[in-house]
Each structure stands twice: as C-alpha cells, then as structure tokens.
Amino acid sequence: MRPILLQGHERSLTQIKFNREGDLLFSCSKDHVINVWFSHNGERLGTYNGHNGTIWTVDVDPESKFMVSGSADNTLRLWSVQTGKNLFTWEFPTAVKRVDFNDDGTQVVCITEQRMGHQCAIRVFEINRDGDGSDQSPDPIYFFNPIGSKATVCAFTNVPDVIFTGHESGKVALFNLKKEEEMNNNERAHGDTVTDLQLSKDRTYCITSSKDKSARIHDTKTLQVIKTFTTETPLNSASLMPNRPYVLLGGGQEAMSVTTTSLRQGKFETRFWHKIFEEEVGRVKGHFGPINTNLLCFWGEDGFVRVHHFDDSFFKAKPYGDLEIAD
Amino acid sequence: EDAAEESNVSAELIALRKRLVDEWNAWRALRKRELADERGHRAGRRSPSSEDKEEIE
Numbered sequence: 001m002r003p004i005l006l007q008g009h010e011r012s013l014t015q016i017k018f019n020r021e022g023d024l025l026f027s028c029s030k031d032h033v034i035n036v037w038f039s040h041n042g043e044r045l046g047t048y049n050g051h052n053g054t055i056w057t058v059d060v061d062p063e064s065k066f067m068v069s070g071s072a073d074n075t076l077r078l079w080s081v082q083t084g085k086n087l088f089t090w091e092f093p094t095a096v097k098r099v100d101f102n103d104d105g106t107q108v109v110c111i112t113e114q115r116m117g118h119q120c121a122i123r124v125f126e127i128n129r130d131g132d133g134s135d136q137s138p139d140p141i142y143f144f145n146p147i148g149s150k151a152t153v154c155a156f157t158n159v160p161d162v163i164f165t166g167h168e169s170g171k172v173a174l175f176n177l178k179k180e181e182e183m184n185n186n187e188r189a190h191g192d193t194v195t196d197l198q199l200s201k202d203r204t205y206c207i208t209s210s211k212d213k214s215a216r217i218h219d220t221k222t223l224q225v226i227k228t229f230t231t232e233t234p235l236n237s238a239s240l241m242p243n244r245p246y247v248l249l250g251g252g253q254e255a256m257s258v259t260t261t262s263l264r265q266g267k268f269e270t271r272f273w274h275k276i277f278e279e280e281v282g283r284v285k286g287h288f289g290p291i292n293t294n295l296l297c298f299w300g301e302d303g304f305v306r307v308h309h310f311d312d313s314f315f316k317a318k319p320y321g322d323l324e325i326a327d
Numbered sequence: 328e329d330a331a332e333e334s335n336v337s338a339e340l341i342a343l344r345k346r347l348v349d350e351w352n353a354w355r356a357l358r359k360r361e362l363a364d365e366r367g368h369r370a371g372r373r374s375p376s377s378e379d380k381e382e383i384e
Binding site: 159160221277320321323324325327 | 352358362
C-alpha cells in the first residue's frame with residue numbers, strides 16, 4: 001500500500017475534500033492556493049488562484065461544477081471547478097473558517113471568525129446555478145450569530161433550513177435558519193472544542209472530533225450520542241468510511257506544538273475504529289483527511305497529501321464474522 | 328491473523344456484538360424509512376421554497 005504523494009503545496013494543508021464520485025481531490029493550504037488532483041494517480045489537474053491569505057476550508061458541489069473556499073483574507077469565493085475561474089467573491093469583516101454545500105448544491109453555509117469586535121457569524125448564500133455561475137447575490141439569505149460559544153464547524157442536515165453546528169465549548173446544536181432559533185442542543189457533546197464534522201451520505205448521522213480526545217457519532221435528528229470513540233490524544237479530524245463499518249480518527253498533538261515536534265516522530269496518527277463496537281482496530285502513522293470508498297488520504301503539516309489505496313482484501317475481509325451492518 | 332484471533336472471542340462477546348449490530352441496524356432502518364417518507368412528501372408538494380413543515384423533535 002505505497003502511498004501516492006501529492007506535491008504542490010508550499011505550506012501546510014488545512015482541509016481536503018473529495019468530490020461525490022471520489023475521482024477528484026481538492027486541497028487547500030496556508031500557501032493561498034487550492035489544488036485539484038486526480039485521486040487515482042495523484043496528478044495535479046489544476047490550481048485555483050486568487051486568495052490573499054491562508055485558505056481554511058473548501059467544499060465542492062455534488063455535480064463537481066462549483067467549488068467554494070473560505071480564507072483568512074476575509075472572503076468566501078465561488079469557483080468554476082473546470083476552468084479554475086473565480087466566479088464570485090463575498091467579503092466579510094473576519095476570516096472564513098468553514099464552508100459546506102447543501103445536498104443539491106443550491107446553498108452554501110459559512111462560518112466567519114469572532115475577532116476584533118465582530119461576533120462569530122453563520123451565513124447562508126443561495127447559489128445561482130444558471131449560466132456560468134458569476135451572477136450571484138452578494139447578500140446572505142440567512143445570517144445569525146450562534147448563541148453562547150462560537151461555532152467551529154457546521155453542515156447542512158437533510159432537513160431544509162436546518163444546520164448542525166459544533167462549537168468551541170464542545171456543544172453541538174441544531175439551528176433552524178428560517179425561524180432563527182436553536183432547535184436543540186447537547187451542551188456536553190464534547191468536553192472541549194469540536195474540531196471536525198462529517199455527515200453520513202444521507203445526512204441522518206454525523207461524526208465529530210474534539211480536542212477532548214474523543215470522537216462521537218450523533219443522530220442529526222435528535223442529537224442523541226450514538227457512539228463514542230475515546231483515544232489518548234486530542235483529535236483534529238474524524239471521518240466515516242463509506243460502505244464499511246469503520247471510522248477514522250486523526251490527531252496527535254496540539255496545533256501549537258507542531259512547530260516544535262517533527263512529524264517523523266510519529267505524533268500524528270490515524271486510528272481506525274469499528275463504528276459499531278467502539279473498538280480500535282488499527283493505526284497508521286500520519287494524519288488524514290476525508291476518504292472515499294477505496295482511498296485513505298493523509299495530509300501533513302509538511303504540505304504533502306498522501307493517498308493510500310486499499311486493496312481488495314480489505315474490503316472483502318470480515319474480521320467480525322458475517323454480521324451485516326447497515327451504512 | 329486478525330481474523331484468526333477473532334475466532335477465539337468468547338460467546339458473550341459475540342452475543343454483545345450481535346446485539347450492538349441489531350441495535351444499529353434497527354436505528355438505521357428507522358431513519359432511512361423516515362427520510363424516504365419525508366422526501367416523498369416534499370416531492371409530492373412540488374413547492375421546494377415553502378418547506379417550513381419540517382420539525383425535529
């Protein structure tokens with residue numbers, strides 16, 4: 001399982017995302033550029049230039065037509081995946097930390113940072129998919145400031161106008177955009193900052209990771225905690241493996257201490273946990289990002305992306321016997 | 328070798344895992360059914376802009 005190394009960023013990576021088919025991989029970085037790669041061979045397909053600051057977050061729509069990115073240059077940008085053109089730019093008073101497309105690519109939600117007298121804000125923009133995509137409204141359709149602790153991650157649920165949010169305090173919540181109210185929350189979902197969020201394909205459940213060293217699966221309808229995965233290091237990332245009953249947890253140390261410790265010392269590890277039994281089943285050195293059916297993707301502070309392909313034996317193996325587990 | 332090791336697990340553990348899988352599958356089946364129903368409703372109404380009916384309890 002020799003990894004493919006994607007070289008093309010000059011500074012550390014902040015987020016990576018596959019498109020729906022899994023053939024394209026988008027990576028963003030502190031080096032102000034977004035790259036898109038063919039995931040099967042690691043060849044770079046293109047670069048998206050325009051941001052003037054660290055790019056914190058990226059997402060691609062279900063048709064791989066549009067991509068959005070959020071940056072420390074206080075902008076949210078819409079891009080043509082195919083041509084690399086920056087189609088539209090929204091400007092804010094503070095950095096954009098997280099973006100997410102809804103299921104049909106018609107809306108984008110973004111979180112802007114709390115800083116210098118500005119509260120953390122969540123905005124939703126309607127995406128006009130007609131024409132070349134450059135005709136967008138500059139105004140959000142929804143805009144609100146999260147209650148209490150600031151939001152660190154967010155995503156659309158499968159219920160229109162309802163988003164799931166994770167917070168600095170460890171809280172998770174459901175927010176109804178139309179009614180402008182928090183519908184439900186779990187203040188004690190985590191004991192520390194929620195660092196990552198990934199929804200299941202049908203968005204009926206999700207996994208969160210936290211600095212509190214645990215990851216949890218939540219029912220996105222009730223916010224009930226379904227599963228808990230407790231590790232011994234702060235977690236930066238959590239991912240659901242499609243079609244296999246595993247979750248992947250990435251972490252190792254505080255971001256602050258990264259500069260003082262070499263990656264090679266193996267502080268960053270990806271842990272494979274059984275999603276149902278809550279048992280750790282394996283570890284790989286290195287950090288990771290989202291995965292598709294047969295790929296495991298690591299990103300490192302060194303600016304490289306490593307893509308591992310799982311071989312067939314992994315998918316055929318049934319280490320826990322013949323129990324059929326629903327996705 | 329993982330698979331071989333697993334064959335030695337106790338009957339209790341096998342029973343526990345079976346129960347966990349059954350619980351998970353039952354919950355998944357429920358949510359999938361609900362989702363299919365909700366999507367059917369939305370498609371039936373043909374007015375994607377007026378979906379304020381959705382309530383999460």
